[in-house]
Amino acid sequence: MNYKTILDATFLSRPNRFIAKVMLEGKEETVHVKNTGRCKELLLPGADVRLEVSDNPARKTKYDLVAVRKEGLGWVNIDSQAPNKVVKEWLETQGFDAIHPEFSYGKSRIDFAMEKAGQLYLLEVKGCTLEVNGIGYFPDAPTERGVKHLQELTQAQQTGVRCEVAFVIQMEGITEVRPNVDTHPAFGEALAQAKAAGVKVFFLLCRVGRDSLDIVDQREG
Numbered sequence: 431m432n433y434k435t436i437l438d439a440t441f442l443s444r445p446n447r448f449i450a451k452v453m454l455e456g457k458e459e460t461v462h463v464k465n466t467g468r469c470k471e472l473l474l475p476g477a478d479v480r481l482e483v484s485d486n487p488a489r490k491t492k493y494d495l496v497a498v499r500k501e502g503l504g505w506v507n508i509d510s511q512a513p514n515k516v517v518k519e520w521l522e523t524q525g526f527d528a529i530h531p532e533f534s535y536g537k538s539r540i541d542f543a544m545e546k547a548g549q550l551y552l553l554e555v556k557g558c559t560l561e562v563n564g565i566g567y568f569p570d571a572p573t574e575r576g577v578k579h580l581q582e583l584t585q586a587q588q589t590g591v592r593c594e595v596a597f598v599i600q601m602e603g604i605t606e607v608r609p610n611v612d613t614h615p616a617f618g619e620a621l622a623q624a625k626a627a628g629v630k631v632f633f634l635l636c637r638v639g640r641d642s643l644d645i646v647d648q649r650e651g
Contacts, residue, residue, distance in 0.1 A: 513557035513598035
């Protein structure tokens with residue numbers, strides 16, 4: 431997955447979850463943050479950030495904040511749309527007969543449905559940007575939607591659909607993602623129930639380029 435035009439800037443503040451103030455080429459700019467999560471451990475005053483130039487001239491903000499450099503770790507892609515984009519590219523190399531993004535199933539919209547030899551697969555994608563002591567954690571804020579999707583996959587698995595959850599690790603050097611039970615205990619419970627029902631959990635390790643995000647490895651969860 432590639433971005434068109436990337437600029438370097440310095441993070442100043444985040445007035446709300448949708449926008450941030452940055453210093454770009456000596457001028458303060460208001461930019462759109464492509465992640466509504468907390469990202470409190472990442473978006474710190476003085477942090478190096480990367481901006482994508484918007485190609486929509488009608489927008490109020492000219493730039494999207496898509497990555498931030500974390501001290502001691504490196505660059506973290508915080509673009510919440512990136513995980514589904516890189517997973518779609520990755521799925522296209524996995525030999526499926528058909529791939530259906532945003533698939534309606536039960537009372538939910540699952541990120542992907544795939545078909546192979548008459549078997550239906552459902553895949554939910556979670557992007558991980560939170561790192562603590564070398565371990566990735568999800569979520570960084572409570573997600574009732576995430577719990578609902580795990581429950582939907584658990585039920586689908588019990589009917590013969592092959593269900594999977596992929597954690598896309600949007601930073602380098604991290605190979606494992608654990609449920610952030612301190613922030614949202616219900617998500618940890620739902621994930622444990624899903625795994626017990628046979629839902630496959632795996633981690634997708636990424637390379638964070640200046641203007642790209644690429645899946646480079648897969649680990650079992």
